[in-house]
Structure formats: structure tokens, C-alpha cells
Amino acid sequence: MLKLQSVCSDVAGINVLRNVTGEVHAGSLTAVIGRNGAGKTTLLRTIMGAVEIKHGTIHVDGELINHLKAYERSHIGIGWAPEERVIFPTMSVKENMMFPCQIVGHNKGQVQDRIDMVLDVVPQLKAMLDRSGAALSGGQGKMVALGRALMVGTRIVLLDEPFQGLSPALAREYGESLSNLRNSQPDIAIIVTESNAALLHGIADQTFNIERGEITN
Amino acid sequence: MNSGILTLALLDGVSYAGMLFIVSLGLTFIFGVTNILNVAHGSLYACGGYATASIGLWLMGNDGGIINSIFSIIAGTLLVGVIVGLILEYLLRFFEKKPPILQLIITFAFFMILEDVQRLIWGTSPYFVSTIVGEMGNVEVLGVFYTNYQLIVLPGAAVIIYFILNWFLKHSLLGKKIVAVTHNKEVAVGMGVDAKKIKKITFIIGGLLGAFGGALASPTTSMVPGISADIIVLSFAVVATAGLGQVTGALIAALIIGIFRSLSIYLYPELEVVIPYVIMGTVLLFKPQGLFTVEKARRI
Numbered sequence: 418m419l420k421l422q423s424v425c426s427d428v429a430g431i432n433v434l435r436n437v438t439g440e441v442h443a444g445s446l447t448a449v450i451g452r453n454g455a456g457k458t459t460l461l462r463t464i465m466g467a468v469e470i471k472h473g474t475i476h477v478d479g480e481l482i483n484h485l486k487a488y489e490r491s492h493i494g495i496g497w498a499p500e501e502r503v504i505f506p507t508m509s510v511k512e513n514m515m516f517p518c519q520i521v522g523h524n525k526g527q528v529q530d531r532i533d534m535v536l537d538v539v540p541q542l543k544a545m546l547d548r549s550g551a552a553l554s555g556g557q558g559k560m561v562a563l564g565r566a567l568m569v570g571t572r573i574v575l576l577d578e579p580f581q582g583l584s585p586a587l588a589r590e591y592g593e594s595l596s597n598l599r600n601s602q603p604d605i606a607i608i609v610t611e612s613n614a615a616l617l618h619g620i621a622d623q624t625f626n627i628e629r630g631e632i633t634n
Numbered sequence: 635m636n637s638g639i640l641t642l643a644l645l646d647g648v649s650y651a652g653m654l655f656i657v658s659l660g661l662t663f664i665f666g667v668t669n670i671l672n673v674a675h676g677s678l679y680a681c682g683g684y685a686t687a688s689i690g691l692w693l694m695g696n697d698g699g700i701i702n703s704i705f706s707i708i709a710g711t712l713l714v715g716v717i718v719g720l721i722l723e724y725l726l727r728f729f730e731k732k733p734p735i736l737q738l739i740i741t742f743a744f745f746m747i748l749e750d751v752q753r754l755i756w757g758t759s760p761y762f763v764s765t766i767v768g769e770m771g772n773v774e775v776l777g778v779f780y781t782n783y784q785l786i787v788l789p790g791a792a793v794i795i796y797f798i799l800n801w802f803l804k805h806s807l808l809g810k811k812i813v814a815v816t817h818n819k820e821v822a823v824g825m826g827v828d829a830k831k832i833k834k835i836t837f838i839i840g841g842l843l844g845a846f847g848g849a850l851a852s853p854t855t856s857m858v859p860g861i862s863a864d865i866i867v868l869s870f871a872v873v874a875t876a877g878l879g880q881v882t883g884a885l886i887a888a889l890i891i892g893i894f895r896s897l898s899i900y901l902y903p904e905l906e907v908v909i910p911y912v913i914m915g916t917v918l919l920f921k922p923q924g925l926f927t928v929e930k931a932r933r934i
Contacts, residue, residue: 465824491826503821507804507813516814519807520826569825 418443418606419464419573424473426463433459435630436473441623443572444603446595448621449610456630457610458500461575464608465497466490477572492521496570498562500577506551510542510561513550517569528568535564538601539594556587563594567605574598576609580616588616595620641776643900644893649784651892652792653851657865658872658884659795660843666879667816667836669734670726673741675844676866677748678718682845683852683861684756686710690763690852703766703853711846718748719841723834745862753859760856767853784854791850795843796885803881812836816879871910875917877924887925 419441426434433456441447451457462468464475466487475482477493485493496517504513514535518528536543542564545557553561559579566574576595580588599607599620611617614624626634661675690706722744729737770782803809814822815832823829847865848857855861872891876883891910898905917925 462820467820467824486828487823488826488828491824497821497824499821499824501818503818505814505817508810512810516810517825520811565825 418478419608420474420476421464422474422476424460424463424475425471426459426468427471428459428468432471433468433630434463437627437630437632438473439625439632441573441606441608443606444599445622446599446607446609446617446620448614448617448624449608449627450612450614450617450624451610451627452612455627457612457627458577459630460627461497461577461608461610464490464573464575465495491517491569494570494572495575496566496568496573497575498559498566498577498579500581502555502558502562504550504553504558504561504565506549508550509546510548510550510553511546513561514542514546514565514568517565521569531568534602535567538567538598539564541590541594555582556584556591559583559587559591560594563591567598570605572604573606573608576607578610578612580611580613592616592620637776638778639900641778642780643896645775645778645780645785646899647893647896648889649788649854649892650896651889652788652790653847654865654868654872654892655792655885655888656795656850657844657847658869658876658888659799659881660840660847661866661869662873662876662879662881662884663799663843664836664840665873667812668726668833670737670741672722672840673738673866674718674722674745674748675741675840675869676862676864677745677752678714678841678844679848679851679865680752680857680862681714681718681748682710682848683855683857684710684752684761684848685714685845686849686852687761687763687857688756690765691761694765700766700769703763703769706763707766707846707849707852710849710852711842713845714848715842715845716838718845719837719839720834722841723837745866749859749862752862756857758859760858761852762856764853781854788850788854791846792885792888795846796881799881808835868910871914873924875914875924877921877926880924880926883924883926 421437421439424434424437425432437460449457449460459468463470466485470483482490482493508516514532515528518531539560541560545561563576563579566576579591583591595607609617625632657679661672664670664672686706689709690703693702693706725744726737726740729740767781767783772779773782773785803813811822811827811832814827815829819829872884872887875891876887891913894913895906895909898909
């Protein structure tokens, strides 16, 4: 599904990712574990194209995507939930979720099918659909960000530190949603970054430990 | 102060506020999306006014129909808004990854260049084509005779643009993309928004608004060298009072500044220049982010 080969990238002129190599398969959940500043977010931003790749290759289903512009990557089925969640406050939760599908050009039927799938995986969103994006708590925002990433993440879903700031109860709910997602969507590869490995214990199929921009296992 | 003067001051204030809002909206729109404070925005106003007056003179001398006047307003707006807006966007591309202060300086340099371009094309004599004002006639309001153009067209255009822009940003896909880039460019791009294209469109829309303000103002005021600077500082006052990037706020701030400026012209003419800045300073003293702060997601 996703194959990284000797990926290097810089942030503000500083080499952050160093020869990152790894493979992620459809229907699996991959945990990227590392301390703050280890390069977890940069890894996801590099896959998304937000950080330019300096060296190495990224393939999705055998297709090289290095040359794809950042805004073209959602069009090939990569969904991303950033650490800060960024829910647009002028839109309702449902509009927030539909928005990326509209951008990539899905028709109404496709959008509705996708919403139904997301609500099956993250049922907590049902009660929030009509709520304003400005009226969400941090935990709710994380759920919406997950749902929104799933709307276009038909092949790969990247979740950047989704457990950060969640209460234990909410973290448990979020973990259940991830398990639902992995079990019900065998075509999607999920990558989750986290600094606390225990939070993904029992959920992750494989783990990449990242330290100073290098995969150490 | 007698009621006639008060009525006249209020009518002038609302009329001026309409034009000021349209220009300020362009400024705040560009800033909201791109984070660039476009000093050259005043030049768009001036060039829009000059171009409209020139097209008007070319079409009808100083004597012609309303249709010709409307055509010259539309043509002047499109010509200047699109061309100058795109040139500015193109220039700024080279400084995209540079510090914001450098981008500000570039827009200032562009403003200075356009000042000379205006002198080169239109000279230093005033340009003024008021045909449409005369043709639309006057109306009596509370005992005061006032032009229909200033009473209806200027405030009406501002209100229509306000509603169209709000609808566009809230309900159209392109508008939602612009809002998304405004909130968080990287996340918007991650969802598939081509931010470069959005930036270009933003400069065109902002340019059109600036030029439209000048085009609408041209039948009521003489276009003279230096008018760009006058309007840009007033627009800054409106935008800073409202809060950068605020559409509804800009409408209200333009109304406040327009009316108080107009009242000062009739009551204390020597205060005309300082009134907008007194209002802006007072607001910023108590609300440094402007009167209307951005709606933000809860952080708990």
C-alpha cells in the first residue's frame, strides 16, 4: 500500500527525517512512536507533501507520488487528521466532513455513502453532525478530524497524535473507533503517531519507533 | 446644529461609508486569506476611478446616458481589478517564503510605482465624470435635496456586495475553499485545495473590490494624484477598527467612521482628518484585536 524508501526531508533547513524506510499494508494499523521532536509529524507532513522530500521515494500501491503536489494527494485517497485538528468554525460538523469530498469532486451519492461509512466507524459523530465547528470540545474535535480524514482517506489515513489532550474515557472511545476502522475497512492503511506507546497497545499491527528522524526498529 | 445639516451629514456619511466599505473589504479580504497587508490597495481604488473616468470620457465626452456610465464603471473595475490584482499577485510570488515585512514593503513599492504610473497616464489634472449623478437626479430627504446616486447607488452597492460575499464564502465551494485557506492553509491543502490558485483568485477579488470602490466614487469626487494614499489610510482605519479579516465588522466600522467623519466635516472641519484615527485608536486601546474578533474553535 504505502512504501517509504530512504526518505529524507528538512524543516527550516534542518535535516529532520533521515533515511526513513518502511512499508504499511492495507487493513493494518501502524503506530509511529517517538518523543516530541523525533520527527513523527514531519513524517506525516512529508507523506502529505506539506514538507518537501529531499531524498528517497514514496510509493502508494506501486505508484511513485514524490512528484504529486500537496493538494493532489487527497485526490489519490490520502486522508490526514493533523495534531491541532483544525475544525473550520464557520461550518457545521457535517459540512466539515463533506468539504474534502466536495473538493476532490465526489458526487452527492458518493459523499452520502462515505458519511454512512464514517458514522458506522465513529458513531459518536451522529449526535454532532448539525453542531457548529466552533462549539466542539477538544475530544469532539479529534473525533471530527478522524471522520473528516476518513471521508477522503480511501487508501491511507494519517492521524497525528490523536490521543493528545484526550481524557482517559475519550482516549478509550477513540481507540475503539480505530479498532472499528481497521476491522471494517480492509482497504485502508492507518498510520497513527503517538508519544505514548501504551495508548496503541493491542490496536497496532506494527510499530515504527522513530528517534531523531530515524526508524530505529 | 440644525436638522438639515444633521440630515446632510448623515446622508453623506452613509454614502461615503458605502464606498469605504467596498474598498476596505478588498483590503481585509486579501489580508484574511494571504496575511498580506496590501498597501497598494489604495492604488487599485485610484486606478479604478481614473480608468472609469477615462472610459466615461471616451464613450460620451462629459455628456451621455446612464447605460454608458454603468458600462464605464464595470469596464474600469474589471480592467484595473483583474490586471493590477494579477500583477501584484505575480510579484508577490517571488517573496512568498520571505518574511511578511518584506511582502509589505513590496506592496508599498508597488504603490509608489503605481503613483507614478497614474501621473504618467493621466497627468496631474483632476479627472471627473459626473454624468450618472446628474442623470439619476435628486430626491428630497427630510427637507434636504440629495443625489439619488449617493443615496441609493453607493450604499446599495455596499449592501449587495456584503450579502453576495457572505453567501459566496458560506455556500459556494470556491468560497469554502477560500475560508479554509484563511483558517489553516496547510490543512486546506491537505484536503485538496490548491492554495496558489486560491491566492490568485483572492487578489483578483480584492483587486476588483478596490477598483470598484474607485469606479463608484469617480462620479462624485475628482481623481487627483495622492488620492491613493488618502483612501488607503482610511481603509486601514476601517480594517483595524473592525479587526483584520472581518467582513461584517468592516461594514459596521465603515459606517461608524463614515458618519463621524462626515459629521466632523460639517461641525469641526479641522478634525476631519483625525476623526477616523481617533475612532481607530480608541477601539484598539480597549480591543487590540479590533471590534470583531475571529470566531475560534474551543480549546478545551
